Amino acid sequence: MALIQLDNVSKIYEMGGEEIRALDGLDLAVERGEYVAIMGASGSGKSTLMNVVGCLDRPSLGSYHLNETAVEGLNDDELAEIRNREIGFVFQTFNLLARTTALHNVELPLVYSGANRRERRERAMEALRRVGLEDRVSHDPSELSGGQRQRVAVARALVNRPSILLADEPTGNLDSSTSEEIMALFDELHSGGNTVILVTHEPDIAAHAAREVTLRDGKVLEDRPTREVA
């Protein structure tokens, strides 16, 4: 079984008495070590897919196996544990804690996995070093540039050595040169053995990935290797 195995997954919302199928019988498999971009217009189900894959949400129908664990039957706390161990999120809006140093932000997942203080500190330092921010550890997010903030977020995503790095429009709030820096970082993490899934609507960002999955109306419209595939 693949690292991520979605079989006939649907996500159905009730909105004003109307049934909305954000995901509609979607199948997707992602192997360990892949670099996947998920594309699609807004309303195509990208975000919902991202939430399901990231275990923030459960599918309404169908099954989702992450690392051979059936996610659909887990309760909230079990999902939280999976997020903690298996998933590293990077968000468009960075989602760092304000008035909290970069180091503390990166330590956050380790706080909830029960690591002791020394271990937390060492691993957070190591993650920050990996994203090239070892000289900004005691800065608050407000004292960092957008690119630096996103690097902190990437470090936080990496710190617990998750199975998947899940990035939702990671360059959406960055200018083009900073975007390139961040994408270079993802490329580097991928070649270092990480599984990376990007959600984006920009083709040149998606081009960094090896595989491009396009959604429409909650279904996979197209699933193909990008031209740069190795």
Next chain:
Amino acid sequence: MVFSENFRIAFRALWANKMRSLLTTLGIIIGVAAVIAVVSIVQGLQFQITSQLQGVGATFIAVNPRLDNRGGGIFVGKQVKLTWEDGQALQNQVPGIAMITPLILGGNQVKYRDRQHSTTVFGVNNDWPEVANHTVERGRFLSRIDLEQRRKVAVIGAKIIEELRLGEDPMGTEIYIGNIPVTVVGVMEERGQSLGFDNDDLVFIPVDTSLMLFGRRAADKTLLRLQAESPKVVEQVKEGITQVLRTRHKLEEDEPDDFQVILQDEFLDTVSSILGSVTAVVGAVVGVALLVGGIGIMNIMLVSVTERTREIGIRKSVGARRQDILIQFLIEAISLSLVGGGIGLALGYGIGVIVAGVLPGDWPPAHVPLWAVAVSFGFSTLVGVFFGIYPAGKAAALDPIDALRYE
């Protein structure tokens, strides 16, 4: 998740909104300060009264004429009387009485040369020092011979020496009590003030001598003070006194006592019950203050949860479980409440000390018992938990996706 981590998060959050946190805890601060201030003063008072009463010992018994004799009503001829003859009868007929003294009290002027001073005169016998556990420091107390011969001698308190400027050695000095000249033969040990009465501003003279001062009729309102032989016989002695006095006063079966026998315990009980009800009233007021304070905390915690919805979403997305969020906000509420309790404790103690210092007379020093400290912090914690659980539960139940999307 480590517990201490929650406290650090809580204090960082509270510190980020210092003014708001302080205002929020004001209810708790005022409540706890009020309880501590009152308790510290009341306890100081009780401590002093108790130690003073215990000074005369558990075997001390007082017999007073009952002033509001309801039974007397229409029997005009039957006047309330308590005399030294009654006292002597008790001494002879009631077993277990170690010693007994009459006590006739009155206010009077004392004079020496051109100086005069208003004081309290005690007409007693030679057993007074042992009955009241109040001893002579210099010279001697009234002797049996002084009493038998109705000598005009006096034993005085330290305040009298000071007021009349009797000098270093007042022994043998002749002073006037009213119009009666008496010779000072002794000075009592200093005792200080209690409950507004200066225990050093008094004069002891033989009981019969005091009748010259107060008039013969004063003998009908003699107070009796006695010591039982041991604490075990105190109740028995009380019974005996009641029987003998009822017989002597020819009281019918259905008539109430025209006297009161008061035991040491009962003094203490009365004092304790008065102070206890003061404490209870204050406790009720404080309960309301804590309730109001608690609602303030709940309110501000709800605001805090809303403000930090995104933070909650971030924490959940990186793996915080329901209980992690619950405990985080609960600890924040408890910390808020405990900080209030701590400030209130310090403030209350400060008020107690200041009030005790400002009050006139020899007011006892403020005294905060450990239980009051424990109760304050206990209540603060309880308020924090009780009023924090709802906002914390609300935070814990947030959906991570909605929380992350919250602007």
